[in-house]
Amino acid sequence: MTSGAADPASVLTIDRTAIAANWRLLAGRLKSGAQASAVVKADAYGLGAAKVAPALARAGCVDFFVATPEEGLELKPLLPQARLYVLEGPAPGAEGLFVEQGLIPVLNSANQVEAWLATSKGRFPSALHVDTGMNRLGLSLDDAKRLAPRLAKGSLVLAMSHLACSEEPNHPMNPAQLGRFRELLAELPGVRASLANSSGIFLGSDYHLDLVRPGAALYGVNPTPGAAQPMAQVVHLQGRILQVRDVDTPATVGYGATHAIGRKSRIATVAAGYADGYPRSLSGRGEGYLGGRAVPLVGRVSMDLITFDVTDADPHLARVGGFIDLIGPGNPVDAVAARAGTIGYEILTRLGRRYRRRYIGD
Amino acid sequence: MTSGAADPASVLTIDRTAIAANWRLLAGRLKSGAQASAVVKADAYGLGAAKVAPALARAGCVDFFVATPEEGLELKPLLPQARLYVLEGPAPGAEGLFVEQGLIPVLNSANQVEAWLATSKGRFPSALHVDTGMNRLGLSLDDAKRLAPRLAKGSLVLAMSHLACSEEPNHPMNPAQLGRFRELLAELPGVRASLANSSGIFLGSDYHLDLVRPGAALYGVNPTPGAAQPMAQVVHLQGRILQVRDVDTPATVGYGATHAIGRKSRIATVAAGYADGYPRSLSGRGEGYLGGRAVPLVGRVSMDLITFDVTDADPHLARVGGFIDLIGPGNPVDAVAARAGTIGYEILTRLGRRYRRRYIGD
Structure with a gap:
């Protein structure tokens, strides 16, 4: 493909x-x-x-x-x-x-x-x-x-x-x-x-x-944790939006029905999951970036899919085929790792094989 | 190879x-x-x-x-x-x-x-x-x-x-x-x-x-958590022992010096780590099996290596080239997942590519 x-x-x-x-x-x-x-x-x-x-x-x-x-x-x-x-x-x-x-x-x-x-x-x-x-x-x-x-x-x-x-x-x-x-x-x-x-x-x-x-x-992992990051970022992981849906109360999102919808919302489903190395420990606490602002991950991370609440995001960006940063300038690898309860090394070494890999520069 | x-x-x-x-x-x-x-x-x-x-x-x-x-x-x-x-x-x-x-x-x-x-x-x-x-x-x-x-x-x-x-x-x-x-x-x-x-x-x-x-x-993941496992086990993951060392007090094992040696001990270092999908969250709490008995994982899981305390294990088994079960009859995938704070699905989908893969049966 x-x-x-x-x-x-x-x-x-x-x-x-x-x-x-x-x-x-x-x-x-x-x-x-x-x-x-x-x-x-x-x-x-x-x-x-x-x-x-x-x-x-x-x-x-x-x-x-x-x-x-x-x-x-x-x-x-x-x-x-x-x-x-x-x-x-x-x-x-x-x-x-x-x-x-x-x-x-x-x-x-x-x-x-x-x-x-x-x-x-x-x-x-x-x-x-x-x-x-x-x-x-x-x-x-x-x-x-x-x-x-x-x-x-x-x-x-x-x-x-x-x-x-x-x-x-x-x-x-x-x-x-x-x-x-x-x-x-x-x-x-x-x-x-x-x-x-x-x-x-x-x-x-x-x-x-x-x-x-x-x-x-x-x-791109910070070798001086707690001090300013001296290294340039290397990894940009863009999660492709497969579907955007309008959801109203009462409703829940994902396995275990752990996320209850509290208002009229828009949920974006993204093509990445723990089988791609996106940690399941980010369930209900991950964060993506869309157009420079954070969008919260809602519900559980599943094997192939994750869901973000994009209610407050620009609808021109929160569209099928668009991207939500899973690792990027707003959420670099160390920040993702900290939320997941691990270290950047584990986030990097887990990066999955279904992503389309692009090498730039050099 | x-x-x-x-x-x-x-x-x-x-x-x-x-x-x-x-x-x-x-x-x-x-x-x-x-x-x-x-x-x-x-x-x-x-x-x-x-x-x-x-x-x-x-x-x-x-x-x-x-x-x-x-x-x-x-x-x-x-x-x-x-x-x-x-x-x-x-x-x-x-x-x-x-x-x-x-x-x-x-x-x-x-x-x-x-x-x-x-x-x-x-x-x-x-x-x-x-x-x-x-x-x-x-x-x-x-x-x-x-x-x-x-x-x-x-x-x-x-x-x-x-x-x-x-x-x-x-x-x-x-x-x-x-x-x-x-x-x-x-x-x-x-x-x-x-x-x-x-x-x-x-x-x-x-x-x-x-x-x-x-x-x-x-x-092999139990579809009825909390009830008896109706499924046959499918995965056997044997960690190869690269080195066995005698360690005496005072000493620590691994990154962060998190595991303090409390007695004359033997430590086996095994060729698997979080880059192979063995979760870093098992640091200090994982468990291997050697000759039918549990051996505790000690210290942090690192990228390519994990360490077990084999002091009480049979020295004929705890030897270079031998194997410690990382997933096996004594520690099936669901048990490993529970210790790691996740589900069997994530343990399976993370299994790394450096393992020598053997397909048996059928």
Whole structure:
């Protein structure tokens, strides 16, 4: 189906110029000598890694992080000049795949290090992930100190760790993790070091080290919650109006009859629902924007449809085929997330596949 | 990547025999003369319409409902004998597509009816959706009464409405909606009628009419919340263990350092996160199953990873490459949904694309 009058789908616009600008803004904040990578795991946080990563490469990014080998294999042909790191590293027996495909494994455990050494014989690059407080993936500090020298002889191109509380600038975990990481780095002169995610960049230049790893901020999530948003918005999600109906009392809207109509009203039904990643937790509390003003979501979010009260909206805008902003200038991704009781990251990574996706810019 | 030891992905198993059995169970409950369709919109509630719908056709299902024309176009070549209804109907200008492709539009508004009449000239089948209380899509009763006779002359093959409160057997909306719908049916002798979704089937034979439209129940969601689950489970989601670590006090797990370790513990990190549709709202309150016993999710759900406390689990099971049930016999989809603060429908439709999908049975 082509886009146009006969297309009933809602439209998801992704601004690659904004993504590139966000990357440059972050890279420009770094202390001298530090560089910015890009985290493009989870399909570039739901925005389409195959479309987003090449735009970042054109902006100057060389180091890219994905979560799984499959994500790496998808991007490898699109990023011929890049260093492509796979955060979960090789499963036992998959080391050869990394060598053959030129993927850089992030080694997270003593077993992964040993298996990698056996296969790579020190001839292929790897990264070492030391856990400094997440207790999720990564070697213990003792294991890292013990094993890193064996990797360093060959091919250790990056030592990394991951911050647990970087969104809270005054959290004691931040300096504690930096201190632990430095213990390892002291034993690895000449190896590049990376600690900061998006929010970590804003903790100050001590955290920049050699390489930072922004993800969410590239895609318009505020890396400094509670302070002004430094990033450009990337996502515009326009919900297509399928029907506008006049409703009078007594009547209710949607499943469970949770929304009672209190006056003569107009209800717009929009082609998006929780199957498209619009959270069901926005039932009765979501908010769309139409012609620059908010319109309340009424009733429950259903699988394929949501309903807005457009009684007070301009009837020339609240019409079949028109659009209500589900994510846009008036309701950016962080605001939608806050209403839904989650974070912008989850809103982005859930964005559904029935939307008509448009890439602009770059 | 092939499945096996070197495959780090979590595994989503979908039991098509169970789906077919659920369809037969529901069809067998109906009053004499009533038939069961299948709702396969939203990619068969996230389970893969192209794999699921043909299994339902082999079980005897003839009538299928999708939400959008694109969903219909995907299934049309796979269901050559089926009647394929598109619930949102044609957008203005898309009527010709429905005719050409043999999709049956569900007409939801007076404008859709008029446009359909102009294009189809009464020579192609259509369904008419009358709103009886959802106030979402559908004609008003007055519009339906006025326009249905013009369609009926030609090709009206189904009159339908949709229940708002069918999960609550004693809700007054149920008989009220049935009564309104019968007002229309009285004027449409000989036209097949459909009102009941999964839960509506259990409201009794008055609601069966000619055709019922189960969706969620086919996929293992309990259509009778609060009463015994009559449906077979369909989904088994096994989270792959990427790493098992020993952690001692003082330590915390995950983002925000929300989980404090209180004793010598073992933490298993699993390859699934909110980017895979595992809800972030399960942070600190999810539950996996390992060897038949529950293991608590600890810390926050992150984008690609979740962490379980496996201190008390069998160490032969809590090992790298092993699996923790994220959805399974001990924690079926409704139970996971209840913990997450949502409904099974949302859990299913969110199931991510990084899982290794296995179809069994049929």
